[in-house]
Every structure is written in structure tokens, then in C-alpha cells.
Amino acid sequence: MNLFAGLAGLGRSVLTLLAAFGRVALFTLDALSHIVRPPFYPREFGVALMHMGWLSLPVVGLTAVFTGGALALQIYAGGARFNAEAVVPQIVAIGMVRELGPVLVGLMIAARVTSSIAAEIATMKVTEQIDALVTLSTHPMKYLVAPRVLAALLTVPVLVGVGDVIGVAGGYVVATENLGFNAAAYLKNTVDFLEPLDIVSSLVKGAAFGVIAAVMGCYYGMTSGRGAQGVGRATKGSVEAAAVLILAANFVLTGVFFSI
Amino acid sequence: MIRMENVHKAFDDNRVLRGMNLEIPKGTSMVVIGGSGTGKSVALKCILGLITPDSGKIHVDGQDAAQGDRDAFLARFGMLFQGGALFDSLPVWQNVAFRLLRGSLKRPVEEAREIAIEKLRRVGLRENVADRFPAELSGGMQKRVGLARAIAAEPEIIFFDEPTTGLDPIMSGVINDLIREIVTEMGATAMTITHDMSSVRAIADNVAMLHDGVIQWTGPVSEMDASGDPYLEQFIHGRAEGPIEAVR
Numbered sequence A: 001m002n003l004f005a006g007l008a009g010l011g012r013s014v015l016t017l018l019a020a021f022g023r024v025a026l027f028t029l030d031a032l033s034h035i036v037r038p039p040f041y042p043r044e045f046g047v048a049l050m051h052m053g054w055l056s057l058p059v060v061g062l063t064a065v066f067t068g069g070a071l072a073l074q075i076y077a078g079g080a081r082f083n084a085e086a087v088v089p090q091i092v093a094i095g096m097v098r099e100l101g102p103v104l105v106g107l108m109i110a111a112r113v114t115s116s117i118a119a120e121i122a123t124m125k126v127t128e129q130i131d132a133l134v135t136l137s138t139h140p141m142k143y144l145v146a147p148r149v150l151a152a153l154l155t156v157p158v159l160v161g162v163g164d165v166i167g168v169a170g171g172y173v174v175a176t177e178n179l180g181f182n183a184a185a186y187l188k189n190t191v192d193f194l195e196p197l198d199i200v201s202s203l204v205k206g207a208a209f210g211v212i213a214a215v216m217g218c219y220y221g222m223t224s225g226r227g228a229q230g231v232g233r234a235t236k237g238s239v240e241a242a243a244v245l246i247l248a249a250n251f252v253l254t255g256v257f258f259s260i
Numbered sequence B: 001m002i003r004m005e006n007v008h009k010a011f012d013d014n015r016v017l018r019g020m021n022l023e024i025p026k027g028t029s030m031v032v033i034g035g036s037g038t039g040k041s042v043a044l045k046c047i048l049g050l051i052t053p054d055s056g057k058i059h060v061d062g063q064d065a066a067q068g069d070r071d072a073f074l075a076r077f078g079m080l081f082q083g084g085a086l087f088d089s090l091p092v093w094q095n096v097a098f099r100l101l102r103g104s105l106k107r108p109v110e111e112a113r114e115i116a117i118e119k120l121r122r123v124g125l126r127e128n129v130a131d132r133f134p135a136e137l138s139g140g141m142q143k144r145v146g147l148a149r150a151i152a153a154e155p156e157i158i159f160f161d162e163p164t165t166g167l168d169p170i171m172s173g174v175i176n177d178l179i180r181e182i183v184t185e186m187g188a189t190a191m192t193i194t195h196d197m198s199s200v201r202a203i204a205d206n207v208a209m210l211h212d213g214v215i216q217w218t219g220p221v222s223e224m225d226a227s228g229d230p231y232l233e234q235f236i237h238g239r240a241e242g243p244i245e246a247v248r
């Protein structure tokens, strides 16, 4: 009896989860399709670019520089155990560019951008601004969602690129200032070691994480419940979902790029 | 002509509309009254297609509201939302001129701004509010901006959801007169939701009272006082005693 109830409960949760995935997938396709179909709203797009791209630079830069620095210290200490301290430039480069750059920038964007999109759109929903948009013959998917998703698709790869460079630079500073590496040799090792695929994978991850971050913010905002509590739940849910999906997508993309 | 036939709408187990019938002839002003939470706003949103009814038919000029070209359908409407629903990321004048700045009714920016300022003046607001943001305005001013936005594109059909709630008596009078004017001058069809009996008398050609999910009474405003309907009487006179329970 108990087992049966447990199984039924499990089945229900799985179905709910699958249904949620389906809804998110449909929402994502819908959002992407509105990016390429007019009317377009360049002003909204411009504002989104500014918020996501330009204004995210400080947080991305700080995250990257500290991570790159710490990475250099760790690799040096770990490498020293089997006399492989010299690999610092190569491992910092690969670690930053392939993994930590995209993942950390993605997570920072989930914290900064997803939350603000979800809270803003949810508040608009709760205060009937979304209904007002519709009655003013403006499609919320086009006016609110498409510009944000497009802006994220274009800016997050750039942010990841910037994060990669700053992260590697952080490692370089620590390695040359504290660990006694030769500056020119460090740079040469970094540049020689990185393959084009490393950089491509980094930027592709950035684009994918950007879309995930923006879409989750929009989805949770548009489906928000009523009242201040609805806005709170939407914001929390959007960041959780974006963060988990970014990490899952990172795993999948890493597999796609590097296990073949 | 707007016609609602046997419209039902429930949210989970909250049965809000339970077979609502309503007819609003073209060019007339219908006022819907009823206690708060009886589903007046839901009824408006059903007509606009913002909420899909569970069953029943809604026709506007003989055309099914849920089918056909949504843009063309919505372009005929103006709506004042209960809470104003102004876009807080846009200055006041861009809120008012929203429709005139994009889409099929797009005008040059200068012209759109002029129209916005003229509409603001019509609802008793000075030009200097045009460049302020909605959050900087009082509730009553926001309401009036919402009203200006609803009439900005000179729609054929206008819905007002509690236009005078939160306004002082003088401003309520101004808004009532304005709504009356819009209906007579522009020949618009209007549906207004209100609790304010002075509004009802100032605005209405016809009155309908929504209670328990159905229209309890409807008729010309001149017959309202002698209706003999106990629900309507209780509402008009604001009595705590009567067939309408005070606890809902």
C-alpha cells in the first residue's frame, strides 16, 4: 500500500517535471521565433544590451580575476606535489577558457540578469502591465521577451570572452608576481597551448548560458503568481532553474566538445 | 454591440462567472455595479480575451471575440485598468502615446507627444507631468494618466475599470463628465465598472448588477431606483442588511 502510494507519488512528480520541461521548451522556441519575426523593438533591445552587457562587466571582471588568481595558486601548490609546477600557465588557460570562464560568468548572469528580468516581468504581470500591453496591441513575447533573449544571446559570449581574458590575466599576475614565473614565457605558454576549439567552446557555452539565463527569467516572470509573494517565488525559481540548467548544459556541452 | 452569452469562468474551485449574460448596444454607456470580488474585472478581461472563459459566447459586432485578427480587434478598444497599469519604465507621455509610437497607428514622435499632452490636459493634468515617471505620481494622478492612455487613440469601445476609485469628489466629477463626453462626442461604446453611485448616475445609459456570477438586474438608469429588486436596492443604499451577505 505504502509502496504503491510512493510509486504513484514518484510517477506524478516525474510527470509534473516532464510537463514543466515541455512548457519551458515550447516557451523557448516561441521566444526564439519572435526574435526573427517583426515587429522589432530596437529601443528595448538597446536597453537590454546595456543592462546585460555593459553593466555586467564589473561583476564579470571581478569574478574572473579572483578565480584566475586562485586557480594559479592551487595549480602551483598541487603541481608541486609531483614536480609539475611548470604547468600553471597551461592549466590556468584551459581551466579558465573551457570551464570556469563560461560557468562562472553564466552563474553571475543568472544571479544578476535572470533575477532582475524575472522580478521586473513578474511585477508587470502582477500590476496588470502585461494585460495593458496586450490591449495596446503589443505582444509581450515580442516586446519584453525577444529583445532580452536576443541581447543575452549576443552579450553573454562577449562577457565570457572578457572573463576568459581577465581570468587568464589574473593567473598571470599571481604567477609572475608571487610564484616566480617569467612573464614572457608564461604568455607564450598560454598562447601556444590554447586551441581554437577551446575558445569556440567557451563562446558557444556563453551563448547557450545567455539564452538559458534570459529565457528562465522571462518564463518565470510571465508565469508569475499573484501579489508580492508571486513575484518573490518567480524570482527565486528563475535563478534556481537558470543556475541548475546552466550547470547541466555545461556538462552536456563539455561532453559534446571534448569527448569526441 | 457587445454581447455576452452564458459566460462561465472559474479559477480552480472559485466559480466567478456562472452564466453571465450582458448586452451593450453600440454607442451606449453601460455601467456594471456589484460588490468587490464578484468578477466585474474578470468579465471585462473575458471580453478583451485577456482571460479565456470556460464556456459561453462573446461577440463584438457579431464577430466572435476569440477568433479572427486579434490586432485589429484590440485596436478598436481602449481600456483603463483598475490599478492604472502604467508602464513604470516609460515617462508619462510615452505611456499615454504608447499606441501612437509603435504598430499600425504609429505617428511621428512630435505629433504623438502633442496628442499625449492634449489628452493629459483633458483629464486635468498639466503639461509638466508629461516627462515624469508613473511612480512619481499620486494614485489619483496615475489613474488619470491611465484614462488618458485609454482614450489616446480614440477607440470605438472603451472599458473603464473603477475610474473614480481613489479620486477626490471633485476629480471624480471631472472624470464622470469626461466619460460622458467621450461617449456622446466620440459615439463610443463604453462599459464602466464602479462602486460609486454618483458615477452611475452621471455616466450610465444602462445599469447591470453582477452578483453571484450572474447579472442580477439590468435596465435603464432611470428605472434603477424603482426596480424593486432587493439586491439592487441594498447596493444602491449601501445597507449592511439584505440579501447580499456582507461577509464574502
Ligand SMILES: Nc1ncnc2c1ncn2[C@@H]1O[C@H](COP(=O)(O)OP(=O)(O)O)[C@@H](O)[C@H]1O
Residues within 6 Å of the ligand: B011, B014, B016, B034, B035, B036, B037, B038, B039, B040, B041, B042, B043
Ligand atoms: N488571474 C486570476 N487568477 C485567480 N483568481 C482570479 C484571477 N483574477 C481574478 N480572480 C478571482 O476572481 C474573483 C473576482 O475578481 P475580480 O473580477 O477582480 O473582482 P471585482 O469584481 O472586484 O473586479 C476574485 O475572487 C479573484 O480572487
Ligand SMILES: [Mg+2]
Residues within 6 Å of the ligand: B040, B041, B042, B082, B161
Ligand atoms: Mg475589479
